[in-house]
Amino acid sequence: MNEQTTRAVSDLGLDDMVLPFVVEPLESRGRVVRLGPSVDRILSRHAYPAPVARLVGEATALTVLLGSALKFQGRFQVQTRTNGVVDMIVVDFDAPDRVRAFARFDADNLARAIESGEASPAQLLGSGHLALTIEQGQENSRYQGVVPLEGQGLEEAAHQYFRQSEQIPTLVRLAVAENLTGEGSQWRAGGLMVQFLPQSADRMRQADLHPGDAPEGAEVHELAGDDAWTEAKSLAATVEDHELVDPTLSSERLLYRLFHERGVKVFEGQSVIEACRCSSARIEDMLRRFTPEERRDMVGDNGRIGITCExxxxxxxxxxxxxxxV
Ligand SMILES: [Zn+2]
Structure with a gap:
């Protein structure tokens, strides 16, 4: 056991934390996210039925995994628009640590989906698209990547996004669980992302290619995947759903289980909190932009304009x- 792995086995793991790590011998790095009270607050607040909660929990873990990489004050948003029972999910991650989420679904269609046993997260999504948006506050710059959702679910859609938009070989695993406690139940979500980021960009480009993708005349052995990435990916893929959501298993210990043969080094963890950024001042600004007639049209039976944050x-x-x- 070398020094790096020694550090990795220390039990520093806490809920609502993102832990970045690197597996240097495999030129791979990534993050583990373990969400407890934050995701439980999001899902309980909306009182989503369990199948919807599972899907929103996955989307939340994915958003935190990707958004926590932001090195600046900005926002990362994951949004789905699909034809499924859950036709829209929006998850915002405001750097450095705030997450919020909501979903829209049809209760009658959900009941039918549950009855026919077709209520897995991927089935509830259906077809449409997944949009990943990065907004950088001060410079007002915006980047959006879109991948089609065709029943493959969020994990596979994330792989496609990194393959197409970023050209970084990436593995993402997501898990959600409802743990029964003395006082009821508590939602947990977890995620693992591993990326191949070698010094040589050529190796990165070739890592996910298969021999069949080789251009004509190219020597196939040069393109047949990269051994380091193949190993990193297969080690990471052994992670079980229950390990990602186990409250008694720290992120350090989980990483050690997966990568101890190669040595894994962890960096300082980042905390995550469930927090909305809505405010009365923001809503008043918005209302001021309407005409008096438009504002009158918004008035409810009690003579006032009622606004509920989604x-x-x-x-x-x-x-x-x-x-x-005046
Ligand atoms: Zn709000």
Missing amino acids: FCSTHREYDPADFDP
Whole structure:
């Protein structure tokens, strides 16, 4: 056991943490995310039925895995728009540590899907697309990558995204569980991402190619995948769902289980909190941009404009007269 693995076995793991790591001999690095109270608050707040909660939990773990790589003050958003029972999911990660999420679904169609045994996360999504958006606050720059969803689920869609948009060989694993506790149940979510990032860009490009992809005349052995990435990917792929959501298994110990033969080095963990960024000031700004007539049209039976945040369900009420020009 070398020094790196010694450090990795220390039990520093806590819930709602992202732990970056590197497996130097395999030129691979990644992150593990373990979500406890944060994802439980998101899913319980909306009281999603269990199959919907599982899917939103997966989307939340994926968003935190990818968004926690942001090195600047910005926002990372994962959004699905599909024809399935859950036709929209939005998860926002505001760097460095805030996550929020909501989903839209049809309750009747969900009941039918459960009855016919077709309520897995991928089945609830159906077909459409997954959009990954990075917004960099101050410079106002925006980048969006889109991958089709065709029943393959979020893990595989994430692989496609990295293959097509970033050209980084990537493995993503996601898991969600509802643990029964004394007082009821608690949701947990976990995720693991491993990427092949060698010094040589050529090796990275070739790692995910198969012999069949070799251009005509090329020597196949040069393109037949990279041994380091093949090993990193197969070690990471042995992770079990229950390990990703086990509250008694620290992220360090989990990484040690997966990569101890090669030595894994962990970096400082980053915490994650469930937090919405809605505010009364923001809503008032928005209401001011409408005309007085438009604001009158928004008034409910009680004579006030009621606005409920889709993410955190906070309900706020406003008197339309307060926004009229004096
Ligand atoms: Zn809110």
